[in-house]
Amino acid sequence: LVGKLMDVGIDGLGPLDSVAKVVDDALEKRSDPEKAINGIVRTHIKMSAVGGFVTGFGGIFTLVVSLPANIVEFYVLATRMVGSIARIRGYDLTRPEVRAAVMLTLVGADSQDLLAKAGVAGSGRLAQVAMQRLPKAAVMVINKGVGFRLATKMGARSLSKFTRAVPVVGGAIGAGLDSFLMHRIADQARQEFPAREPAQIEA
Secondary structure, rough: OOOHHHHHHHHHOOOEEHHHHHHHHHHHHOHHHHHHHHHHHHHHHHHHHHHHHHHHHOHHHHHHHHHHHHHHHHHHHHHHHHHHHHHHOOOOOHHHHHHHHHHHHHHHHHHHHHHHHHHOOOOHHHHHHHHOOOOHHHHHHHHHHHHHHHHHHHHHHHHHHHOOOOOHHHHHHHHHHHHHHHHHHHHHHHHOOOOOOOOOOOO
């Protein structure tokens, strides 16, 4: 699960632009890095809202088919958004440690527990994890742990389908929930990946 999210969310696939393309386009429109980040966050919140609304709009008749795809879509977008914030602030997304830190951002408070289980000192921001040279085994344990936590979150969101089973009303709830969650992940990413000094975007 985590491997697929990183491959698609960070590197892009088909019509979904990579982090590098998203960042290049954002910085072309807004030369100030923080304004570029704000633009990326707004775009991804809007995209998550549309995805949530499309899933919920048809009510219970379409929900069974579309909800799993929507949940995966949400986390792909969240991965790309967090990766974009990290890249703009100077982190090299080709490094396994940075990619693992991006994925840890998606699980919020659970990240510290996962780091402890991997034997990694996790006090402070995830940026500290991103800047370490971790053993491959530790990165693997982290990614597996993130995958398990995300699978649990996806299952919990699937159980909420009954609150979204009324057409139109369900769509509004879906869009609002996805927007709220994406905004919360964006705030977490801004905290976890402070700008490196001097800020430098790795090729």
